[in-house]
Amino acid sequence: MSFPENVLAQDEKVVRHLHPHWFTVLLPTVVGVVVVAAAVIALLVLPDGSVGTVLLWVVLGAAAFVLLLFVLAPYVRWRSTHYVITTHRVMVRRGVLTKSGKDITLAKITDVSFRQTLLDRLIGAGSLHIESAGDSPDEDLVNVPDSDDVQQLINRLVDEDSRGRRGEGG
Structure with missing residues (x-):
C-alpha cells in the first residue's frame, strides 16, 4: 500500500513507507486463534436445549467482544500507523477515527538514535x-522494521538535505 501522493510537495518523493513490525500483531493473532478455538469447543461440548443455547450465545458474545477489542483493534491500529520517510521530511500518521500526525522536516532533525532489545x-x-x-517534542517510532537501517537512511537524507541547502549538491 503506497502513501497518498496528495500529501507530498511537488518535488518530494517517498523513500520508505513502513508500518510497525508484524511482531506487533503476533500476540493479538494468538489471542484470536485461542478465542476461535474456545468458541468452537464450546459449540461442540455445550448441551442441547435452552440452557445450552443461552450459554452458547454468551460464549459467542464474549468471543466477539474479545475478538473486536483484543484482535481487530490492534490490527487496525497497526495498519493505520504509517512511518513515511521522504526526500524532505519524516511523517508519522496514526489513527482511524481520531487521526494524528507529525511531520519533521529533514532540516530540523538534529539526531536520530535507535534502540533494540534482544527480542x-x-x-x-x-x-x-x-x-x-524547535518547540515541537521529539518523536519516538516504536517497532520499526530494520530500525538500524532506517536510522542510517534518515541520517543520510539529513546530510544530503543539508548539503543541498548549502549548495554543495548531492
Missing part, C-alpha cells in the same frame, strides 16, 4: 528516537 534484534526491529530543533 528486537532477533526479529529485526527496534525503536527510533528523532530529536528535532
